[in-house]
Each structure stands twice: as C-alpha cells, then as structure tokens.
Amino acid sequence: MNYNQLSMDLFFEDKTRIVRKPQNTPRVISLFSGCGGLDLGFKQSGYKIVYANDFDKDAQRVYRENLGEIDDRDILTIDNDEFPECDILIAGFPCQPFSTAGSRLGVDDERGNLYLECLRVINAKRPKVVVFENVRGILSVKNQDGSKLIDTIRESLEELNYNVEIKLLNASDYGVPQNRYRVFIVAFDSKYDKRFVFPSPxxxxxxxxxxAVINIPEEVPNQVSWDLSPQSASMVPFITEGGSWKDIPYEHLPKRLKKIRDNMKKYRSPNFYRRFARHEINGTITASAQPENCGIIHPIENRRYTIREVARFQSFPDDFIFFDDTSSDIVGMYKVIGNAVPPKLAKVIADEILYQFWNHI
Ligand SMILES: C[S@@+](CC[C@H](N)C(=O)[O-])C[C@H]1O[C@@H](n2cnc3c(N)ncnc32)[C@H](O)[C@@H]1O
Incomplete structure (x- = not known):
C-alpha cells in the first residue's frame, strides 16, 4: 500500500479525549528519513510529509515504495532555499557515533555533527515544532571541551527560541513489541508559550x-532471512529458548569468545547471542542484525529472524513492503529496519503533539 493514499481524516478518538482536525494539515520536513519509520507514524497520525531526505539507496527504495518521493542527496549539499515551508521538522539524525555499541567518538566523528544540519534548516524554516530521535548514548556523549552534547543541543534550540523537552522512552511502553530505549527531543516554538508533555507509559x-509477533500468515511478504555465518550457525543450536551464549559449551566457542568466557568479570559478563523466549518481549533490533549484539535468533528455529519478523518487532504493518530479491537487498533491509523509529511509537508522539500543540494553538 502507498501510504500517500491514506485518507487524511485527522479526527480520532482515544479513551480520554477527542483530537480535532487542525484547520490546515501540519506540513512535515523529514531529515535523515531512512526507510520512513518516523515518517509513517506521522503520516498515520494525519500529518503531510512535504519533504524527505536520505542518501542511502536501500532506504530511498523502501521509502519510495511505501511513502512517496525522497530527495536522495547528501544533506550537506542542499541549500536552505531548497526546503519547502513546513510546520514541523522531524529527524532521527545518525546515531552510530553515539551508540553504546559503537566507538563513541561522539562529536569528533563527522557523523556526530550532523545535528548541526538540522539546526541550520530549523533556523532557515522556523518550524513550529521540532522532533529529534536518537539512541540513549546521546545522553552521555561529551563535546571536546568536556561538556555534554545533549546540553549543547538543548541550548542551541533554546537560543533559536524553542521550549525543549527531552526524555528517554522505552518503545515497549507504547505498544511496540520490543524493548528499545531511545531519546526523544520535542521542541515547541516559544512564541506559542507551551511545552510538550511526554505521554505516560x-x-x-x-x-x-x-x-505473538512471529505468528505470521504465510501470504505476508518478505518472510526471507539472512543466513547466519557458518560460525554462528554452529553455535546457535546449543542456545536454549530464552538463553544466550552462556549455553554454548566452551569447546564450541571461537577463540575470541573463549577469551571473554575465561575472564567474564573483566569483560563485564556480556550477554551475547541472546535468544528471547516466546513469552518474553524481544530486545532491541539493531541495524547490523548480528546475533552477537542483538536478539535476532528465532526462539525455536536455528536461524535469524526474517525481514518480516524484524519489521514486526519494529511495528511496521504487514503491508509495508521491503525488498528481498538479492542477498545485498536482504542485508540492506535489516539495516534500514534496524535504523528505524518504530512507527507505532512515532504515531503516539505525533498524536500527542497534534493534541497538545495544534488542538490548543
Ligand atoms: C538512524 S537512520 C534514520 C531512520 C529514520 N528516522 C526512520 O525512522 O526510519 C539515519 C539516516 O541518516 C542517513 N544519513 C546519514 N548521513 C546523511 C547525509 N549526510 N545526508 C543524508 N542522509 C544521511 C542514513 O542514510 C540513515 O538512513
């Protein structure tokens, strides 16, 4: 389904309130859009995406198939006057430098500076509302002078006259079938004299x-999985449902993991190769989709989750289409899905902004 074709009726009702349709549909500029997880949530809430951008080919392909046009250029090459007018800017700027799994180069890494591109566009277009999403590591990343990057981002938005609210959310507290902690920054132009209040879990x-998630009807597309490496494939059968690499007998571990097993205290007892049980909520799905650092092994079959299974853990609907014709397509799909904001969480935030900002403007 092309989500552009959804009816744009903005009325909706939840248990406690009726959210009214604003006179004008809020127009969204989406930066670092990826395959469109964040955008889908806003679209489902009734916003209109007037511009999206991402330079990754896999992301562009999935975005075009499901959501519509996307500018494929590097953000650094796009001039301010090329962006359309907007009411809200949303951006999950690249998180690798902040990820706790990454090298934590933070703002010394070129990718750590890309939030400045968001600030540039905000300064030029003056959206009424700004939404940033990032990994929890962003809360502790330091600038070169030892100050915290998150404080710099808050102060920069405040200098641009926004009221800024920041919160670490767990996606599973908002209906997503995955424990995934992510930081949300929501800023309202201070001339409207409001502050965003994050929704309760x-x-x-x-x-x-x-x-429940892996119970998928046969006709649903993209039920294809990326083969495990021969080394992983030899270890996975030892791991019990709900277990981890600790179930693998020492003699079956590669040298690298033996070294860690020999000195668990030094390595702080890492929980590699986590295999979640059917009654549990799955852990975070990452872009690398490696069993070593993310719960990506099926509970009872000795394989990686399929593309559709990871998409479901990320709360993408079954009619959101991915590509799986070639092995490079398949690897690309795990990447874009793992990078995405779960659309269900994005919609909760989008609905809340619609209610708090546009219904009371
Ligand atoms: C964390 S992902 C965003 C995921 C997205 N918010 C979603 O919900 O699907 C970050 C994205 O930034 C894109 N990106 C990184 N540097 C870029 C640049 N210089 N210009 C355009 N896009 C860039 C990457 O290709 C990646 O898709």
Whole structure:
C-alpha cells in the first residue's frame, strides 16, 4: 500500500479525549528519513510529509515504495532555499557515533555533527515544532571541551527560541513489541508559550510477546532471512529458548569468545547471542542484525529472524513492503529496519503533539 493514499481524516478518538482536525494539515520536513519509520507514524497520525531526505539507496527504495518521493542527496549539499515551508521538522539524525555499541567518538566523528544540519534548516524554516530521535548514548556523549552534547543541543534550540523537552522512552511502553530505549527531543516554538508533555507509559499486553509477533500468515511478504555465518550457525543450536551464549559449551566457542568466557568479570559478563523466549518481549533490533549484539535468533528455529519478523518487532504493518530479491537487498533491509523509529511509537508522539500543540494553538 502507498501510504500517500491514506485518507487524511485527522479526527480520532482515544479513551480520554477527542483530537480535532487542525484547520490546515501540519506540513512535515523529514531529515535523515531512512526507510520512513518516523515518517509513517506521522503520516498515520494525519500529518503531510512535504519533504524527505536520505542518501542511502536501500532506504530511498523502501521509502519510495511505501511513502512517496525522497530527495536522495547528501544533506550537506542542499541549500536552505531548497526546503519547502513546513510546520514541523522531524529527524532521527545518525546515531552510530553515539551508540553504546559503537566507538563513541561522539562529536569528533563527522557523523556526530550532523545535528548541526538540522539546526541550520530549523533556523532557515522556523518550524513550529521540532522532533529529534536518537539512541540513549546521546545522553552521555561529551563535546571536546568536556561538556555534554545533549546540553549543547538543548541550548542551541533554546537560543533559536524553542521550549525543549527531552526524555528517554522505552518503545515497549507504547505498544511496540520490543524493548528499545531511545531519546526523544520535542521542541515547541516559544512564541506559542507551551511545552510538550511526554505521554505516560501504557499497559503492556500479550500481543507484544515474541510468540505473538512471529505468528505470521504465510501470504505476508518478505518472510526471507539472512543466513547466519557458518560460525554462528554452529553455535546457535546449543542456545536454549530464552538463553544466550552462556549455553554454548566452551569447546564450541571461537577463540575470541573463549577469551571473554575465561575472564567474564573483566569483560563485564556480556550477554551475547541472546535468544528471547516466546513469552518474553524481544530486545532491541539493531541495524547490523548480528546475533552477537542483538536478539535476532528465532526462539525455536536455528536461524535469524526474517525481514518480516524484524519489521514486526519494529511495528511496521504487514503491508509495508521491503525488498528481498538479492542477498545485498536482504542485508540492506535489516539495516534500514534496524535504523528505524518504530512507527507505532512515532504515531503516539505525533498524536500527542497534534493534541497538545495544534488542538490548543
Ligand atoms: C538512524 S537512520 C534514520 C531512520 C529514520 N528516522 C526512520 O525512522 O526510519 C539515519 C539516516 O541518516 C542517513 N544519513 C546519514 N548521513 C546523511 C547525509 N549526510 N545526508 C543524508 N542522509 C544521511 C542514513 O542514510 C540513515 O538512513
């Protein structure tokens, strides 16, 4: 389905309130759009994406198939006057330098500076609302002078006259079938004299368990998985449902993992090769999709989750289409899905902004 074709009725009702349709549909500029997880949530909430940008080919392909046009250029090459007018700017700027799994080069890494591109566009277009999403590591990344990057981002937005709210959210508290901690920054232009209040966690339910997620009808597309490496494939059968690499007998470990097993205290007892059980909520799906650092092994079959399974853990609907014709397509799909904001969480934030900002403007 092309989500551009969805009806744009902005009225919706939840248990406690009716959210009214704003006179004008809020126009969204999306930067670092990826395959469109964040954008899909805003679109489902009734916003209109007027511009999206990402320079990654896999992301562009999936975005075009499901959401519409996307500018494929490097953001650094796009002039301010090329962006359309907008009411809201949303951006999950690249997170690798901040990821706890990464090298933590932070703002010394070129990718760590890309939030400045968002500030440049905000300064030029003056959206009423700004939404940034990032990994939890961004809360502790330091600038070269020892100050915290998150404080710099807050101060920069405040200098541009925004009221800034920052919170670490767990996606599973908002209906997503995955424990995924991400930082959200929501800023309202201070001339409207409002501050965003983050929504309270919701009650978890059965549909968020691994068992519910992997129960997929045969006709749903993209049920293709990326083969495990021969080394992983030899270890995975030893791991019990709900277990981890600790189930693998010492003699079956490669040298590198033996070294860690020999001195677990020194390596702080890492929990590699986590295999979540059917009654549990899965851990974070990452872009690398490696069993060593993310819970990507099926609970009872000795394989990686399929593209559709990881898409479901990220709360993409089954009619959101991915590509799986070649092995490089397949690897690319795990990357773009793992990089995405879960659309369900994005929609919760988008609905809340619609209610708090546009219904009370
Ligand atoms: C964390 S992902 C964003 C995911 C997206 N928010 C979603 O929900 O699907 C960051 C994206 O930034 C893109 N990116 C990184 N540097 C870029 C640049 N210089 N210009 C354009 N896009 C860039 C990457 O290709 C990647 O898709």
């Amino acid at each position: 919701m009650r978890k339910n059965e549909s968020q368990t691994v068992g």
